Amino acid sequence: MRQEKDSSGHALPRYQQIARQLTQAILSGELAPGSRLPSSRTMALEMGVARATIENAYGELVAQGWLERRGQAGTFVSQTLSPAQPGFTASVAPAGNGEPLPFQMGLPALDAFPRALWSRLMGRRLRLQTRFDLAAPQSEGETALRQAIVDYVRFSRSIDCQPEQVFITAGYGMAMTLTMRALAQPGDGIWLEDPGFPFIRPVLAQAGLRFCPVPVDGDGMNVREGIRQHPDARFVLITPAHQSPLGVALSLPRRRELLDWAALNARWIIEDDYDSEFRYQGRPLPPVKSLDAPQRVIYAGSFSKSLFPALRTAWLVVPPQCVAAFQAAAKQLPCTVPPLYQQTIADFIREGHFWRHLRKMRHCYGQRRQWLESALAEQGFSVTPQQGGIQLVVPVEREDSELAGKAVAAGLAVQALSDWRIAHPGEKGLIMSFTNIATPEQARKQARALREALK
Incomplete structure (x- = not known):
């Protein structure tokens, strides 16, 4: 060798x-x-x-x-890897007929998306296109979509920014790649939630980052433990609104503690707000970015969960002092989302359809989660309480990786909580989604199939 x-x-x-x-x-x-x-x-x-x-x-x-x-x-x-985009994809492969597998994560409710409305908006954009729309697109993303995102985050998430701070990317993985290209050096440390989303780690590893796992408890990432164990890390990647996969929110004292540490030590916080729109009880805490007076937070969002993953469209809001670095990186890694898609998303947001769709989906997901919780209870399973999100965790006593393997062999797309951990052991569980469970009967059928697979 x-x-x-x-x-x-x-x-x-x-x-x-x-x-x-x-x-x-x-x-x-x-x-x-x-x-x-x-x-x-x-x-x-x-x-x-x-x-x-x-x-x-x-x-x-x-x-x-x-x-x-x-x-x-x-x-x-890993089943989620593909040679074309190593280390990142939103979900496991669908069933042979194109239908999502039972419990498949990373997908919104595909049956609930307003396809007819979307087709009308896209058709109108096609008819209005001029010859100039056939030119090479802007490397940072279409101006119309960047402005629509500015308006959306200002009113929904209390984030004040300008269009030049917004960068459109072809998915969350590319958003992280762009961030690392703009700001990181090989060997830089990055705090990662433990347990946390595993399928972004290969993207970070390709950038040469050093993983610094930080435990998660009932108040979210343990910031003090991160400072104690990894004080020299340069980045923090965090899901504060609804931690993936445990579903807890980062407490307000920890948010302020994290911001103070980042400001004092010139660190960067990457806030992944992946499903903050889907909260069923109470008002969500404000995003860390909305509290970011020191301007140390890079705010990442995606339309894969709120609209549909085939769009492959994500976005970043970066601090003003980082705009030049991201513009330079974007020239090397330009946005590859077709302008037609970007323009249609902008119309969808600007005309109010996005707000109405999110309201509809909050009700839909609350109902579908309840269907699955009830069906799992009938089969003797319990569910870890969560206030939002599009997945749930079923605690188990036995080795969860082994149980997940049995479920996958039976055609059920559940994942083991242990496989989302890096260094800190903890409770075992099975992670699964409920978004594409369309009826109570379907929920009961899938819960019975899970019980049968785990015998």
Whole structure:
């Protein structure tokens, strides 16, 4: 094996060299999503290294989201990866007929989207296009959509910004890539919620960032613990409105503590507000960005959950002092969302359809969550209480990775809570979505299928 070195010229540990080889095999398509890796014992014999070395390599790639463990079934390449966009996709592959799999996460209610209205708006945009709309699009995104986002976040999230602070990207993964291209250096540390969304970790790893897991409790990310364990980290990635996957909100004292630390130490906070619109009880806490007098917060949003994921459209609101750096990065990584899509989204927002759609979906998701909770209770499952979001957690006593493997084998797209953890152990559970459960009968059918799969 060729000896690899880090950015400072030192030889990488053997387990990291092996991890990099496996990553390259995944990127090249040699190891396809869902394929099973040899056991650590077998791999160690083949490579002439200690079994612990292989375990460390596998463990690092599990933490980064490249691999997933399924209990006694073994270690597999993550189902959510694709060679075209390694490390990030919103959901697992759909069923063969195109229908979402039972409990499939990362999808809004596809049956509830106003497709006829959307078709009319897009058709009108097509008819109004001029020859100038055929030119290369703006690298930062269409002006109309950027202005619509400014108006939306000002009134819905109390964020005051200007259109030049808004950058449109082809999905959340590309938003993170753009942020790292603009601000990060290889070796920079980034606080990650533990447990937290695993499928963005390969994107961050590709940028050369160093993972700094911070535990999450009932008040969200433990900021004091993050400062104690990782004081030199340069970035914080956080889901404060509705932590993924536990569903807790970052308390107001911790929000202020995080902002104070970032301002004092010149750190950057990346606020992922991925499903703050879907809260069923009480008013949500204000976004961290709305409290950001020091201007240390980069605010990330996406239309994948609020509209539909096929749009592949996300956006960033960056502090004024970062605009030039993001503009330079965007010239290298220009927005690839078709202008027609961007213009149609802008019309959808500006004409009030977005607000009406969100109100409708809050009611829809509250009802569908209740259907699934009741159906799961009939099968002897409990559900962790949450005040919003589009997924839920079912606590389990047995090894959740093994249970998730059984469920996946039965065609149920549940995920293990343990697979979302990095370094801090905690309760076991199964994560699942309810968004595409259209009737109480469908909820009961899926809950029975889950109980049968876990026997």
